[in-house]
Amino acid sequence: MIEIFGPNVSPFVIKVLAAANYKQLPYTHTENVSIRELSKLNPHTGKVPVVLIEGEAIFDSTLILRQFDKIKAEPALQSEDKKVAAKQRMLEDWSDESLYWYNQALRWAPENEERTILQNSRFVPLFARPFAKPLLRHLVGKQPKAQGLGRLPYKVLLAELGGKLEDLELLLGESTFFFSENPSAADFAIYGVFCTGLLDGVTPDFEALMSKHPALLKWHKRVAAVSGHLTSQASGI
Ligand SMILES: N[C@@H](CCC(=O)N[C@@H](CS)C(=O)NCC(=O)O)C(=O)O
Structure with a gap:
């Protein structure tokens, strides 16, 4: 279970x-x-x-x-090819430990913070809802500043994130999934970050950046399809 x-x-x-x-x-x-x-x-x-x-x-x-x-060994979440698997693990880790923070910095920037708090308030227990704003800021909102990316000027942050999306599109190339014809942990990690970025209209600037990368949007739909996951609920597209 x-x-x-x-x-x-x-x-x-x-x-x-x-x-x-x-x-x-x-x-x-x-x-x-x-x-x-x-x-x-x-x-x-x-x-x-x-x-x-x-x-x-x-x-x-x-x-x-x-x-x-x-x-459950099959379908595996990394390639049988050791070199491909190594790239997939690196990309998964980069998504979890770096790309995630670009998205968090964007969500908690003054430009998007109100919507982020509204989206997250439902996870604050009823008795604490009146304090949702300071509570969420304290628990989560301050993290991107501590990490560092949350201190970048908004325009710089957007330009850097745009650059990461360009890099991802280049890495994906003509392949169906990252480095492989089958999805791996790397695809699911990036998919998660994109879903959050496209969810509930919280970060319209992320949506705008994504719209410049139709190949990534198509890839995102492919991952949603193979995982039968949250296509309308979380993918935002
Ligand atoms: N490396 C962890 C990261 C998990 C993580 O940062 N989760 C966030 C939610 S997106 C969290 O629980 N934040 C609350 C906190 O930091 O106290 C993983 O891959 O599971």
């Missing part, structure tokens, strides 16, 4: 759900997890997603996907 915890607005939760769907693993999904529940489920990082597999808690989307492959 696989139990997935974490909200659909998190790129890492989307990554895990999409991968589970692609592998046709049966699971349950609980979107709302209180901070108290989360600290019990995942005392190590206190982050989502966290997944219970036969009662054992696994945290971090990368480790979760690796576990999925152990439970």
Whole structure:
């Protein structure tokens, strides 16, 4: 039994759900997890997603996907070709540890912050809703500034993110998925970030940047199709 915890607005939760769907693993999904529940489920990082597999808690989307492959080998979430698999792992990590922060910096920039807070308020318990704004700013909003990208002037941030999308389009080239004809953990990681960027009209500038990359939009639809995942709900397209 696989139990997935974490909200659909998190790129890492989307990554895990999409991968589970692609592998046709049966699971349950609980979107709302209180901070108290989360600290019990995942005392190590206190982050989502966290997944219970036969009662054992696994945290971090990368480790979760690796576990999925152990439970069910096919279809695999990385290539059989070792060199291709190495590139896929690098790209997955870059998406999780770098691309994610461009998106977070964008979401929490003054230009988008109100919409981000509105989108996230539903995860704040009712009794704390009046304090949703300072609470979310404190818990999540300050992170991109601590990481660094949140300190870039908005225009510079947009230009840099635009450059990353151009690079991704070049890396994808004529291939169906990144470095392969089959999707891997790298595709699901980037897919998660794009879904969040395109969700609920929170970051219209991300949508504008994406519209300049029809090949990436087509790829995004391909990943949505193979994972049967959230096509209308989270992909925003
Ligand atoms: N490397 C982790 C990152 C998980 C992560 O940063 N999750 C965010 C939500 S998108 C979170 O839980 N943030 C709350 C916090 O940092 O306390 C993964 O791949 O699962």
